[in-house]
Amino acid sequence: MDETRVGDLMTSPMLTIGMDDNAADVGHAMREQGIKSVVAIDEDCSPTGIVTSTDFVAMAADDRRPSETPVGEYATTDVVTVDADDPVSGVAARMRENDINHLPVMDDGQVAGILTTTDLTEWFADPPQATGD
Template sequence: MDDVFVGSLMTSPVTTVPADTPAKAAAALMLEEGISSVVVTDDDNQPVGILTSTDFVAIAAAERAAGAFSVADHMTTDVVTTTAQASIVDVADLLIEHGIHHVPVVDETEGVVGMVTTTDLTAYLAGAVDAESTRAWT
């Protein structure tokens, strides 16, 4: 498993939004695309935050309307990232260490190039995904 790389399991392209996107629009986009997070990027496609379905649970728990806020008001700004060449063991350690479920995959020149999630790792371990057939970034 040490020789399986993030690039072979990540989802690409990843859905990104600018920080000034209304939270309600981000929620609608996530529902439309059937995803549980969006990466918030700057003009150079570099990650500045991440907004997840867990963030929307926090909004609901606080009884606030998501339509009144932008993505920047709710995103996590301490974004943990990885590269396509990282081992899935290393990214699994990151997920556990930080208690997160989504890790944007970044490239030094291209910015955000993908997303790897706990679901991706689980699918691989369950045999539902063949890493050999998806090695686009390794």
Template sequence: MEDIFVGRLMSSPVETVAPDTAAHVAAETMIDEGIGSVVVTDDDGRLLGILTATDFVQIAAEQRWATDATVETYMSTDVTTTTVNAEVRDVADLMIEEGFHHVPVVDEEEGVVGIITTTDITAYMSTVQTPSPA
């Protein structure tokens, strides 16, 4: 995975929602699109947070669901990001260390330009080398 950069593997465009989007609408979007997260942005495409399937599991486990809740109620705002020029190995190491499955890809000028996920990395790896037996 040397010299493979995030921009080559990231999913783009990324599904985004506004912070005032109803949480159930974000959940429906994730189900309809077959994705594990939505990125929360402002009108200029700047990252405000992320809402993941893991967040919804936590919400359900804590029984704190509110029918009128917005994305802003549940989103994570302390979001680790990367850039298109970051090495995939570094991002993969970060994802393993922190237990992340989604890392938004941002650009200073354009805001959120994509997202790199464990699925993106796994899909790439499956075409690069044949898995070895355990």
């Protein structure tokens, strides 16, 4: 049985933001880094929200000016997290059950990285090979 853990696949370090950050600044940073999600954290590095590229679509549909909009107005605040030591198989099922594509990864009570459906797709496309000792 495969024992790959979330921590083996997560992206770290990752871009984090505050809920009051300007959406235009966040959008520019996401574009520069080529990412589709960021995690909002508080002063204790605990997740308070997640902002994805889909949230920017909603902002545009609402005819909001990103330069005048805090990202917290569009962030998902019911954040589902996983632990870096969790097995990948259970996390994939959890993502499907919750219909989510991005999961903040926790380690010692703080956000340590993010796991995305892209990370899982890459892992399934090129799974680790078993080694015989």
